[in-house]
Amino acid sequence: MTKAKAVMNTRVISVNKDEDIYEAIRMMALNNITGLPVVDENEKLVGVITEKDVLALLYNLEDRPGTVKDFMTPDVVCFDQEDDLNSIVETLRTKHFRRVPILDKGRLIGIISRRDIIGYIRDLKHEDQALKDSLLELVF
Amino acid sequence: MFETRTIMSTDVVAVKRDTPVRDVIDLIVTKDITGIPVVNDDGTLAGIVTERDILSLLADVRYATGPVEQYMTRDVVAFDVEEDFIAICECVTKNHFRRVPILSEGKLVGIVSRSDIIKYITSPLG
Numbered sequence: 001m002t003k004a005k006a007v008m009n010t011r012v013i014s015v016n017k018d019e020d021i022y023e024a025i026r027m028m029a030l031n032n033i034t035g036l037p038v039v040d041e042n043e044k045l046v047g048v049i050t051e052k053d054v055l056a057l058l059y060n061l062e063d064r065p066g067t068v069k070d071f072m073t074p075d076v077v078c079f080d081q082e083d084d085l086n087s088i089v090e091t092l093r094t095k096h097f098r099r100v101p102i103l104d105k106g107r108l109i110g111i112i113s114r115r116d117i118i119g120y121i122r123d124l125k126h127e128d129q130a131l132k133d134s135l136l137e138l139v140f
Numbered sequence: 141m142f143e144t145r146t147i148m149s150t151d152v153v154a155v156k157r158d159t160p161v162r163d164v165i166d167l168i169v170t171k172d173i174t175g176i177p178v179v180n181d182d183g184t185l186a187g188i189v190t191e192r193d194i195l196s197l198l199a200d201v202r203y204a205t206g207p208v209e210q211y212m213t214r215d216v217v218a219f220d221v222e223e224d225f226i227a228i229c230e231c232v233t234k235n236h237f238r239r240v241p242i243l244s245e246g247k248l249v250g251i252v253s254r255s256d257i258i259k260y261i262t263s264p265l266g
Contacts, residue, residue, distance in 0.1 A: 022262075029259050032172070034238070051254040055233040058261045093195045096236045098174070114191040119169045 004088060005081040007120045008102045008110030014039050017046050017069040024068050025054050037101045037108055038072045045101050045108045047072035078103055081110065088112055142225035147260045148242045148250030154179050157186050157209035161197075164189055164208050174253075175239050178212045183247040187212035190237075218243050221250065228252050 014037045015024045024036060028051060035050035049072040057071065078101040079088055088100060092114050102110035154177045155164055167176060168191060175190040189212040197204055197211060218241040219228055228240060232254050239253035 025258060025262055029255070029262050032255070034174075034255065051238070051258055052233060055229060055254055055257060058258060089195065093192065098191065114195055115169065115172075115174070118165060118191060118194055122165050122169055 002085040003081065004079050004083045004085060004102050004112060005110070007085055007116055008081065008112045009116055010110045012037060012101075012108060012111045014043075014108060015049065015068055016041070017067065017072070019068045021054065021057070021066050021068055021071055024049050024071075025058070028054075035097075035099055037076075037111065038068050039108055043107050045076065045078060045103060045106070047074040048076045048097075048099075048101070049073070050097075076101060079112075080104070085117075089117055092117065144219065144223055144225045144228060144242060144252065145221050145250070147225060147256060148221070148252045149256055150250045152177065152241075152248065152251045154248055155189070155208055156181070157212075158207040161189075161194075161204050161206055161208050161211055164211075165194055165204070168194060175237075177216075177241045177248055177251065178208055179248050185216060185218055185241055185243060185246075185248050187214045188216045188241065189213070216241060219252075220244070229257055232257070 013027060013031055013033060015027060017038050017040055027036060035048055037045055038047040038049055040046050049068050053071045053073060077091060081102050081104050091100060092098065099111055099113040101108055102112055153167060153171055153173055157178055157180065164176060167173065175188055177185060178187040178189055180186045186209065189208050193211050193213060217231065217237065221242050221244045231240060232238060239251055241248055242250035242252060
């Protein structure tokens with residue numbers, strides 16, 4: 001069984017729930033990411049804020065200042081770092097979100113996106129090819 | 141002021157229907173894109189292939205063969221380049237997909253993603 005911690009990206013960019021919403025938007029745009037986990041002062045996960053959550057705010061052009069917690073999705077599907085990768089894949093395949101936060105004792109320590117999993121599988125495929133090539137060398 | 145043709149990305153990575161799905165997996169991972177339009181030989185839109193489509197073939201992805209057209213989503217919401225930009229914003233805000241192909245006379249000429257919209261609107265603030 002492959003565990004979440006083998007695949008997760010630990011360089012997580014998160015945002016505090018009390019941060020200005022426009023700062024979260026800037027963080028997404030600058031870092032080229034589509035969503036940020038939202039944490040409280042104890043690094044405890046309290047939500048996720050995505051491009052989708054903030055889009056309407058932008059093009060409606062109404063002045064609606066606020067903090068991240070006013071726009072975030074609070075009910076987040078997340079996993080523990082010891083969880084089976086297969087259940088994470090199933091979630092990302094069937095649900096509409098493209099990333100899940102990974103926790104250790106409730107504290108945010110990583111993130112796994114659809115991209116991370118596709119990259120992981122692709123690398124497995126390449127390893128397979130390397131194994132095949134080395135076997136061929138032994139045979140011939 | 142919001143003109144679709146000036147906001148859309150025109151350096152679109154697109155693939156043909158007979159592109160091997162393995163090449164598409166490489167593109168998704170290396171080019172940092174979440175969805176790739178699939179075009180016919182004449183440049184008209186045939187479908188779109190997304191991270192999610194690829195994840196769905198996960199069980200046998202190590203042996204994934206065949207052209208992308210076997211895996212792509214065919215029923216794609218696309219907009220004409222003359223279309224109102226706000227309509228596009230509403231479309232990617234209300235729906236689950238995060239990008240729409242932009243067509244001119246039926247042919248693929250660009251793409252507008254949620255990221256494109258956010259970058260466009262926030263750039264004067266930057």
